[in-house]
Amino acid sequence: MSKQTTKNSQILSTTQQSTAAGKTLTTCLSHIQFGALIELFNGTAEGVFVIDEQGTFEFVNPMAAQLLGDSQQSLIGQSLLQFLHETDRDKYMYTLLNWLDIKDTRLNFGPNEVKINKLDGCIIEADLSISNMPQSIACAQKLYVCILHDLSAHKAVFNQLKIQASTDHLTGLANRFMLDESLNKFWAESIQSHQPLSTILIDVDYFKNFNDNYGHIKGDKCLQKIAKVILQCIPSRDCLAARYGGEEFAVILPRCNRDSAQVVAKHIQQQINAMSFTDIGLPPEVKVSVSQGIACEFDNQYRTCEALICAADTALYRAKTDGRNKISTCL
Numbered sequence: 311m312s313k314q315t316t317k318n319s320q321i322l323s324t325t326q327q328s329t330a331a332g333k334t335l336t337t338c339l340s341h342i343q344f345g346a347l348i349e350l351f352n353g354t355a356e357g358v359f360v361i362d363e364q365g366t367f368e369f370v371n372p373m374a375a376q377l378l379g380d381s382q383q384s385l386i387g388q389s390l391l392q393f394l395h396e397t398d399r400d401k402y403m404y405t406l407l408n409w410l411d412i413k414d415t416r417l418n419f420g421p422n423e424v425k426i427n428k429l430d431g432c433i434i435e436a437d438l439s440i441s442n443m444p445q446s447i448a449c450a451q452k453l454y455v456c457i458l459h460d461l462s463a464h465k466a467v468f469n470q471l472k473i474q475a476s477t478d479h480l481t482g483l484a485n486r487f488m489l490d491e492s493l494n495k496f497w498a499e500s501i502q503s504h505q506p507l508s509t510i511l512i513d514v515d516y517f518k519n520f521n522d523n524y525g526h527i528k529g530d531k532c533l534q535k536i537a538k539v540i541l542q543c544i545p546s547r548d549c550l551a552a553r554y555g556g557e558e559f560a561v562i563l564p565r566c567n568r569d570s571a572q573v574v575a576k577h578i579q580q581q582i583n584a585m586s587f588t589d590i591g592l593p594p595e596v597k598v599s600v601s602q603g604i605a606c607e608f609d610n611q612y613r614t615c616e617a618l619i620c621a622a623d624t625a626l627y628r629a630k631t632d633g634r635n636k637i638s639t640c641l
């Protein structure tokens with residue numbers, strides 16, 4: 311017996327003892343091919359599995375079993391489709407079933423991002439690709455090799471970066487980037503649904519004096535407290551409170567008319583006037599106020615969302631020149 315044959319026989323006996331595989335796969339391959347293939351797949355750090363035309367597992371390597379949340383043994387005979395989140399299931403079912411009609415063409419599908427329903431109920435995000443098993447090692451019945459790459463760690467970092475990219479670091483409100491994105495979205499919805507869209511620009515009065523008197527650190531704390539109050543005053547989760555820049559904030563109120571926006575602005579004014587700064591070590595008599603400008607889009611009053619913001623800015627300027635701690639509405 312040659313050295314190679316001895317090695318193959320060893321591989322075969324160990325893999326047969328430790329590995330479950332479906333009937334089609336075991337009958338398709340010679341024992342030596344089977345052993346070598348299983349050895350290769352089992353040692354792979356990516357999830358690898360083999361399915362038939364119906365999506366039934368013929369083989370699952372340890373990493374794939376871990377990602378699917380079941381044992382290699384019990385996955386054999388189950389369907390890949392039941393592990394795919396419903397948003398992906400139809401796409402994969404369609405691909406596999408459709409392939410039956412065009413068997414002669416090679417199937418190379420993906421990698422695509424999918425959500426996997428693990429057996430324990432958790433959902434993980436992964437890249438999944440499906441490719442034909444080469445004819446040289448498969449038989450007349452089609453088998454597909456699938457690679458499942460866990461994206462959980464990347465997704466967690468990505469989502470964290472996404473939050474950071476849209477959040478103002480000092481106040482925790484939406485930043486200017488998020489404000490612009492959301493405004494465009496709210497604007498399109500408002501035009502399409504013929505619903506009003508209101509915006510309030512809010513600027514802290516005499517904030518330079520606050521900084522000069524109490525220092526920038528206390529100034530930062532003051533901005534954080536104002537942001538918190540604004541957030542508490544906006545009526546629903548649909549609305550957006552953002553830091554527009556420096557000591558200026560913006561509130562976007564979808565489906566809110568001018569009267570409702572004025573109620574919100576009044577509430578903000580009262581709450582800010584009532585603020586105390588004793589918690590940051592300042593005397594009880596320290597008070598702040600804000601000036602606010604309101605503009606409301608209804609019935610194509612403005613041509614663009616930039617024009618709406620511009621109108622709110624003009625109203626804000628008027629509130630400042632009227633003596634500050636005022637609310638001015640663009641009519």
Ligand SMILES: Nc1nc2c(ncn2[C@@H]2O[C@H](COP(=O)(O)OP(=O)(O)OP(=O)(O)O)[C@@H](O)[C@H]2O)c(=O)[nH]1
Nearest residue numbers: 513514515516517518519521526527529530556557
């Ligand atoms: N502490 C702190 N100060 C800031 C920040 N951003 C802007 N400022 C300050 O806000 C002040 C704004 O000053 P001005 O534009 O003159 O306005 P104001 O003093 O508020 O006066 P009016 O707006 O005219 O009522 C400046 O002193 C800026 O340094 C910040 O992130 N932290």
